[in-house]
Amino acid sequence: MAKDEHISMSVVRRLPRYYRFLYDLKENGIVRISSRELSQRMGLTASQIRQDLNCFGGFGQQGYGYIVEQLYTEIGHILGVDVLTPTILLGAGNMGHAVANHMDFEQRGIRLISIFDNNPALIGQKIQDVEINPIEKLDEICTENKIEAAILCIPNEVASQVVERLIKLGVRGFWNFSHYDISYNHPGVLVENVHLGDSLMTLSYKLNENR
Amino acid sequence: MAKDEHISMSVVRRLPRYYRFLYDLKENGIVRISSRELSQRMGLTASQIRQDLNCFGGFGQQGYGYIVEQLYTEIGHILGVDVLTPTILLGAGNMGHAVANHMDFEQRGIRLISIFDNNPALIGQKIQDVEINPIEKLDEICTENKIEAAILCIPNEVASQVVERLIKLGVRGFWNFSHYDISYNHPGVLVENVHLGDSLMTLSYKLNENR
């Protein structure tokens, strides 16, 4: 199906949103949709939608539009939801808890194998059926489960050492809630940053600009 | 100081990162920095940095570089950190707790006035000195405190009604952790979305693309 070798990140970042909209359409029993109608619902141009969808091969039918179910499945496939990556979560504070509780990992291509924390009070507890283990067990669990990705909900100060250690254990992707600059310090490693502080400051900017 | 009327969002989204780097430089006692050195530390081009900084007036000195302290202050000013916007947080679940505990609001131009939840067990508790109030007090507290912004850590299903109600109460900016499409349904309202699910799927994509 993959038509083009390279899909630009601008396109990739729109895919999860398409995926959500298509899910809703599907749930509402809508079978087909044209780029024009989808563009109106999503606040995009029809042209952009057709351009985007064409990056990975034509699924539309001329004169008819796109089959919702098929497009949904295909975008999910491209996003990699049907291959579960063994993943661990580091840090079971508020943020770690929130993430572990609400992310529906298995719908998103992630299998959460273990949570780690160094607070003795938390060890042995479970969040959504995933056990919280002491940091001492990190090496053992990573190796045994061929862990490939890690979610960092730990303080900045410890992030640097933890990342170093994880990369040695074979982790090649990070969902990073800390400010530690992984991509810069470890080129080649796959990183998706969630910089909540930056996002909040952007809101501040908008509020101010508009005052 | 504002030289150009319009600063593009691509530039604005880089500002918080400049701000962080400048803070670190400042803390390390570094007084001046050239665009070239900063570019190396941040993994950008020197050209882009000069271009970015020039959007809001020249602060550099030819042949010398930029004064760290001055640049830090100025970017903070542009981001609006020195005007605190009265803000409320809706939803004191794991995510609400995480956000309330870790965001350092006052460093980022936000004053958190009240937290709301409908869980009776939480009412009256405080997070970082901010009280959790029942949703019944929403109108009163918003009006009394001239609330302008709201942080949504509530489930999707209730977001739509809550947003409607808040806009009527004068809220004009949202930090949105839900998937409810505020900007589409309420054009003109300022929105900064945090779509964690989308971000996680982007990581899935990267992990898969690289397999």
Add this chain to the structure above:
DNA sequence: TAGATTGTTAATCGATTAACAATC
């Protein structure tokens, strides 16, 4: 067939990078 809507090429727009004269 006629109408609709795609896939795709071309045109436009915006953002990034390169180059260099101005100047500290």
Add this chain to the structure above:
DNA sequence: TAGATTGTTAATCGATTAACAATC
């Protein structure tokens, strides 16, 4: 003055939009 580094203009690159022939 000589060297360094900015501010700014020009060139390039990439992403979005427009247009339209292909075709269901």
